[in-house]
Amino acid sequence: MKAEIITIGDELLNGQVVDTNSAWMAQHLAPLNIRVVQITSISDKKEAIEEALEAASQRAQIVLVTGGLGPTNDDVTKETIATYFDSPIIRDEEVLRHVERLFAKFGFADMPPINQKQADVLADADVLFNDVGTAPGMWIERDGCVFVFMPGVPFEMKYLMRERVLPRFAAFSAREITHNAYILTVGIGESHLARQIADIEDNLPDYIRLAYLPKIGLVRLRLTASGTDGALLERETATFVDQITARLEGHIVGHDARDFEEIIVEKFTEAGVTLATAESCTGGAVSASITAIPGASQMFNGAAVTYANSAKRNVLAVAEETLMQFGAVSEQTVMEMAQGAKRVFQTDYAIATSGVAGPSGGTAEKPVGMVCVAVIGRYGREVTTFQFTNDRKINIERTVAMSLNMLWNLFSKEVKMT
Template sequence: MQLSVIVIGDELLLGQVTDTNSGEIARHIAPYGWEVNDVQAVGDEAEEIRRAIDRAFELSDVIITTGGLGPTKDDITKGVLRDYFGGELVEDPAVLENVKQVVSSKGFRLNDLTAAQAIVPTSCRVIQNRVGTAPIMWFERDGKVLVAMPGVPFETREMFQSEVFPQLREKYRTNVDIEHAVLMVTNYTESGLAEYIAAWEEALPPHLHLAYLPKPGLIRLRIDGAHPDKAFITEEVRRAAAELHEMLGDAVIATDDLTPAQILLKECGRLGLTLASAESCTGGNIAHELTLIPGSSEVFVGSVVSYSNEVKMNLLGVGAKTLEENGAVSLPVVREMAEGVLRATGAKVAVATSGIAGPGGGSEEKPVGTVCIAAALLTPEGMTLCEAETYHFAGTRSRIIESSTTRALIKAIKLLRTI
């Protein structure tokens, strides 16, 4: 099943806001055999919105619009949809009550503009927005559906996953069963991985499909299968995943659709180990990735962001001589940082980073993108195992920080897999 997405708002065309809603929708529906076949971005202009809807209905039976449903004058989507599908704009008591509850739960007072969110076209069926004030509107014509959703990414993600998409799946039922498997792969570039498994991929039967979903330092391979026979396609996907896993060996760090932070926390939890980070160039981003995950406090104990040499020495115990002889961006320094944060926090596992994220600060010997990363483990016998390596990442400052974060987490995962 295919659907089209229309993202609405002048701020999108001006570059003031980046569209993330279409990507969220596409990622959520893919495992169910649905796909986004068209994305349009239009401004807050009635004729543009109408033309976009006409075009989308030529391509798809389902349209999701996001944006333009706010209480201000520039949010015109509701009126355009009333004109397009017919009916009148009337106040819906159930919507008004929902708006009141949402506003009250956030500690605000209801004003006239926000109360006007309860005015909706009679041609739509309302899905109450539990997390925002803009009601979700479901329109139907000639067997086709348009669902108008708010532009706030959190609201769209929450309500699309919990309410809108389940109702779309119920309406457009299919007798085809969808199965999928995921392998998280490291140590390959996307092109290098594709070349290595090319013969295997070319031999896949038509009911199986392989997708590459790369991020810095990590590639998510997803095997999708579709067939009316559930038992058959389940076994086919399992068999293909097992073959691919055997081919890639230790490059596969997980067979679940998890982030490196989730994998590391899961591995530490399995072994009953606590975790800490010592960060220089990543500036706390490793700790941020870990603490985004619910339940991380059961494993992660803390972080030292040691941006300056003084903090490296005073809080982590990095030797002044080590810094003087090797420089802050060096393997001896990150080893001492990792071992130091183990002592400082009492954790059993640690990662440490020190590098040059740019755009300045590089040299011929250590250019921008040079990052030293260490992972350390305190064994039950009281010995410290520490592995460190120098990496050279490309891209912007934020890209280098992201790559360094991912590589540090993966390095710790691989160290734990050795015990």
């Protein structure tokens, strides 16, 4: 089944509020084989709401709408949809008592009359009772399309979706099954990757689509198959996954939707090896990306953020001569930093970073964006100098990505040696 999401609110259009509701809904619809075909954000205007509802009903069998259900004059959704569905507005006494109880619970002596409007619903709608907020949701069916209206407050929307909406969707008999397969690659750019598998992509049948989902340092491929025979879709998708995997040997990290860091934590834990970091320009971002993963304590021993040269000397025992001769941003220094981290934290692997993150501090010899990364393993070591951009945030993100890529490559080589 196809769904469309409509979010209502001028605050979404002017950037005051970021729409996180749509992503959450799409993620929870997918397991029910409900595919989101479009997400639309519109203003609190009668014409915009009517046009969006009409267009969405032509594209999808399910239309999910959030926002615009408040009691103030700028929330016009309720009045607009009453006209659109030709349904009178009535006051739901059960909802009204719930709203009054909420005001009393939070210590208000009386409830402003304007809040009584929260209990107003369309007469032709199924009321989706909102235990955690004042605005109820509404479920309306017309011409084979289901319209669901919910408040825009994220925790209220999520409650209604989990408790009232998703269970009803689960009872639908899905006419179309969607199966996703994933391939996570590192160390190869999107355009090079596409060129290498162009012939495989050209041979995909119409019901299997290939999507490229790039991030800094990696590209995730997603194969999406749609049809009525789930077992057939899985078999045929697996065939193409195998072809792509064979073609991209050496760049494949995993075959699921997990993040790269999750896979690193899992594989290091399975191998019984440990990791530490010594960071300068990244300020702990490499270690933070690893320790954000549950279970990282099984393979991550510690980190040192040695920003100043004195910290590099005192904590990691980087030689004064190395710093004087080559400078803090050098392959020689990051190699000694990695050696120090491996020794101090008693690990099998260590990553070290040092660079000119910017936007200032660069020189002709060492411009902004120059970053050195070293990785030491059980048997080998790698060190590389990168030249990134003038953007500090992007430089740090790229350094983290390249550090993890170098770590993975060295780890993969050493696993084959054992």
